[in-house]
Amino acid sequence: MEKFIRHTGSALPLRRSNVDTDQIIPAVYLKRVTRSGFEDGLFSAWRSDSEFVLNKPEYSKASILVAGVDFGTGSSREHAVWALQNYGFKAVISSRFADIFRGNSLKGGLLTVILPQEQVEALWLAIESDPTTQVTVDLESRTVTYNDVTCSFELDDYTRWRLLEGLDDIGLTLRHEDVVTSFEEKRAEFKPKTLPALA
Amino acid sequence: MGKTLAEKIWEDHVVRRADGEPDLLYIDLHLIHEVTSPQAFDGLRLTNRKIRRPDLTIATEDHNTPTQNIDQPIADPVSKLQVDTLRKNCAEFGVRIHSLGDIEQGIVHVVGPQLGLTQPGMTIVCGDSHTSTHGAFGALAFGIGTSEVEHVMATQTLPLARPKTMAINVEGKLKSGVTSKDIILAIIAKIGTGGGQGYVLEYRGSAIRELSMEGRMTICNMSIEAGARAGLIAPDKTTFNYIKGKPHAPKGADWDAAIAYWSTLVTDSDAKFDAEINLDASELAPFVTWGTNPGQGLPLNSNVPNPAEIADAEARGAAERALIYMDLTAGTPLKSIKIDTVFLGSCTNGRIEDLRAAAEVIKNKKIASSLRMLVVPGSARVRLQAESEGLDKVFIDAGAEWRNAGCSMCLGMNPDQLKPGERSASTSNRNFEGRQGKGGRTHLVSPLVAAATALRGTLSSPADL
Numbered sequence: 155m156e157k158f159i160r161h162t163g164s165a166l167p168l169r170r171s172n173v174d175t176d177q178i179i180p181a182v183y184l185k186r187v188t189r190s191g192f193e194d195g196l197f198s199a200w201r202s203d204s205e206f207v208l209n210k211p212e213y214s215k216a217s218i219l220v221a222g223v224d225f226g227t228g229s230s231r232e233h234a235v236w237a238l239q240n241y242g243f244k245a246v247i248s249s250r251f252a253d254i255f256r257g258n259s260l261k262g263g264l265l266t267v268i269l270p271q272e273q274v275e276a277l278w279l280a281i282e283s284d285p286t287t288q289v290t291v292d293l294e295s296r297t298v299t300y301n302d303v304t305c306s307f308e309l310d311d312y313t314r315w316r317l318l319e320g321l322d323d324i325g326l327t328l329r330h331e332d333v334v335t336s337f338e339e340k341r342a343e344f345k346p347k348t349l350p351a352l353a
Numbered sequence: 354m355g356k357t358l359a360e361k362i363w364e365d366h367v368v369r370r371a372d373g374e375p376d377l378l379y380i381d382l383h384l385i386h387e388v389t390s391p392q393a394f395d396g397l398r399l400t401n402r403k404i405r406r407p408d409l410t411i412a413t414e415d416h417n418t419p420t421q422n423i424d425q426p427i428a429d430p431v432s433k434l435q436v437d438t439l440r441k442n443c444a445e446f447g448v449r450i451h452s453l454g455d456i457e458q459g460i461v462h463v464v465g466p467q468l469g470l471t472q473p474g475m476t477i478v479c480g481d482s483h484t485s486t487h488g489a490f491g492a493l494a495f496g497i498g499t500s501e502v503e504h505v506m507a508t509q510t511l512p513l514a515r516p517k518t519m520a521i522n523v524e525g526k527l528k529s530g531v532t533s534k535d536i537i538l539a540i541i542a543k544i545g546t547g548g549g550q551g552y553v554l555e556y557r558g559s560a561i562r563e564l565s566m567e568g569r570m571t572i573c574n575m576s577i578e579a580g581a582r583a584g585l586i587a588p589d590k591t592t593f594n595y596i597k598g599k600p601h602a603p604k605g606a607d608w609d610a611a612i613a614y615w616s617t618l619v620t621d622s623d624a625k626f627d628a629e630i631n632l633d634a635s636e637l638a639p640f641v642t643w644g645t646n647p648g649q650g651l652p653l654n655s656n657v658p659n660p661a662e663i664a665d666a667e668a669r670g671a672a673e674r675a676l677i678y679m680d681l682t683a684g685t686p687l688k689s690i691k692i693d694t695v696f697l698g699s700c701t702n703g704r705i706e707d708l709r710a711a712a713e714v715i716k717n718k719k720i721a722s723s724l725r726m727l728v729v730p731g732s733a734r735v736r737l738q739a740e741s742e743g744l745d746k747v748f749i750d751a752g753a754e755w756r757n758a759g760c761s762m763c764l765g766m767n768p769d770q771l772k773p774g775e776r777s778a779s780t781s782n783r784n785f786e787g788r789q790g791k792g793g794r795t796h797l798v799s800p801l802v803a804a805a806t807a808l809r810g811t812l813s814s815p816a817d818l
C-alpha cells in the first residue's frame with residue numbers, strides 16, 4: 155500500500171447527506187474482477203445530470219471530496235473506495251462515515267477525515283467561493299488546512315502509523331501466526347466445519 | 354460488572370490483545386460470494402498465500418445469478434465471468450462451493466443457517482453487509498470489505514476495534530398483521546440510518562423472544578440499515594430447536610457440550626449497555642418506506658410527510674430530495690400510491706415462512722392486472738419446500754412469476770430490474786435511489802403488505818382486503 159503522509163489539492167463540495175455506496179457505485183458496475191477501472195461508475199446516476207458538481211469543469215482536478223453527514227452507508231462493497239481512488243480522490247472529509255466504508259477506506263489508503271459539521275460547512279463555503287482553494291490533509295499532524303484555517307482531526311495512533319508507513323494489515327497479522335495457531339488448538343470441538351460437506 | 358452477550362462472544366475470540374492496537378479476533382466462519390471475492394483471491398495469488406482454513410469457508414453464487422433458465426449459460430458475459438471466476442478460485446484454493454443448479458445454492462445468508470453452519474457464539478463474516486442476519490442465532494456476525502475478505506482468507510482473523518453496545522428493548526404483543534419487518538422498519542425510523550453507528554445492537558424483550566428464528570433473522574438482517582455493523586439476539590429454546598438436526602449441527606456428545614456453552618450466551622443481569630432504546634410492540638402497525646433511505650418510513654395509514662414540517666435542516670433537505678426522486682407529493686395517503694412491481698424475496702424476507710405468509714393472503718385470488726409480481730425464494734431448498742407445500746401454484750394461479758433462488762431484484766445485478774420511473778413494493782432491505790434498477794423507486798414492505806399490495810395495486814395491508 156502507498157504511504158499517506160500529507161496531500162494537498164483542490165476539493166469538491168458534495169452537499170448531500172446519507173450518500174450510500176449504491177450511489178457511489180451502482181451494483182451494475184460491480185461485475186469486474188479487477189481492482190481498477192471503477193472510475194466510470196463513480197456517482198454514475200448523478201453524473202448523467204450536467205449540473206451535478208462532479209461535472210463542473212472548475213472541480214475537474216479536485217482530489218479531496220468534502221461530503222455531507224453519513225457518507226458511505228449501505229453495502230460493504232469496497233468497490234466504492236476503489237471507484238473514488240480510481241477517479242483520483244486521495245481523501246474524503248465528512249462529519250460522519252458509515253463503519254464499514256470507513257474501515258474499507260483506511261485499509262485501502264483512502265484517508266477518511268472526520269470534522270465537525272460546522273467545519274465542513276465552512277470548508278464548503280471556501281471551496282465554493284474559490285474552487286482553486288488548496289486544501290492540505292496532513293496525517294502526520296492530523297490537521298486539515300486551507301487559506302488561514304487549520305482544523306484538527308482524530309485518528310487512532312495505530313491506524314495512523316499503518317497509513318504513514320504504508321503497511322499491509324495481512325503482513326502485520328502474519329507476524330503473530332504462532333498466536334493464531336495456539337488459539338486454534340483450544341477451539342471447542344463442536345464448532346462446525348464446512349468440510350466435508352454434510353447433507 | 355457483568356458482560357453483555359456481544360462482549361462475551363468478543364472476549365471468547367480475542368487471539369491477541371496489545372496496548373494501542375485493535376484486538377485480533379478469530380473468525381469461525383467465512384462466507385463467500387462472487388461479487389466481493391475475486392480481488393481478494395487475486396491478492397492471495399500475488400503474495401503466494403493460501404486460505405488458512407478452507408474448512409471454515411464456504412461459497413455460494415447469488416448476487417449475479419439469473420432466476421430464469423438456470424440450466425443455460427448466464428447470458429450477461431460480465432456476470433458470467435464473475436461467476437466463472439468464483440468457481441475457478443474455489444477449485445484452486447479448495448473452497449466448498451454451491452453453484453447455480455446445486456440443491457444447496459441460494460443467498461449466502463439463507464444458506465448458512467439452513468445448513469446449520471450458523472450457530473450461537475460464533476464469529477461470522479462475509480463480504481456483504483447483511484451478514485448481520487446471522488446474529489439472530491446469538492452469533493457476532495458482520496459484513497466486511499474485500500481487503501478484509503483477503504485478510505480472513507490468509508489468517509482466519511481480523512484486527513478490529515471493540516464496538517459499543519446498544520440494547521433495543523421491544524416489549525409487548527404485536528397486533529395481528531404486524532410482523533418482524535415492521536418492528537425493524539419502526540426501529541430504523543426511530544433511531545435513523547446512522548443511529549446504530551459504532552454499536553452492536555442487541556434486540557431484547559418479550560416481543561423478540563416470541564419471534565420464530567426466521568422472524569429474528571429479518572430483524573438482525575436490517576441492523577446495518579440502522580448503521581450498526583452487527584445486531585444479535587440471545588439464543589434460547591427456539592434457536593436450539595431450529596438448529597437441531599440441520600446437516601452441520603453438533604451431534605451426540607458435541608450437541609450436549611454445545612448446548613451447555615450456548616446456554617451461557619446471555620447478557621448478564623448486571624451488565625451495562627452504552628445506549629438503550631425502548632419500543633412498545635403493541636403500538637406498532639404495518640410500516641412502509643416513502644423515501645430513499647430505510648429510515649424514511651411511516652405506518653401504512655399515514656400520509657407522505659411534508660418536508661417543511663421537519664425541524665432538522667439536514668433531514669428536511671434529504672426528505673425534499675427523496676420526494677422528488679420518488680415522485681411523491683406531501684400529504685398523499687401512502688395507501689393511494691400505485692405500484693408497478695411487487696418483489697417478494699431477498700435475504701430479509703425470502704424464507705419459507707415469508708412465502709407462506711404471502712401465499713396465505715393471495716390464495717384463490719388474482720393479483721391486480723396493473724402490476725407484476727416476482728416471487729424469488731431465498732435458496733433452492735426454500736423453493737423446493739415451497740413447491741412441496743403447493744405455494745408455487747398459489748402464486749402462479751394468482752398471476753405471479755415463480756422464480757429460482759438468488760438476490761434478484763433486491764439489487765438488480767441480474768436481469769431482474771425496475772425500469773426508470775417504475776415503482777416497487779419490495780420485501781428487501783434497501784430503498785436507495787436506483788437500487789433495484791436505474792431510476793427505479795422502492796417502497797420497503799413486509800411480505801403481508803407485499804401480498805395485499807399485489808392484490809389491490811396500491812400499497813395495502815391484509816386488513817384492507
Ligand code: SF4
Nearest residue numbers: 483699700760763764
Ligand atoms: S438479497 Fe439483497 S441484501 Fe441480501 S445478500 Fe443479496 S443483494 Fe445483499
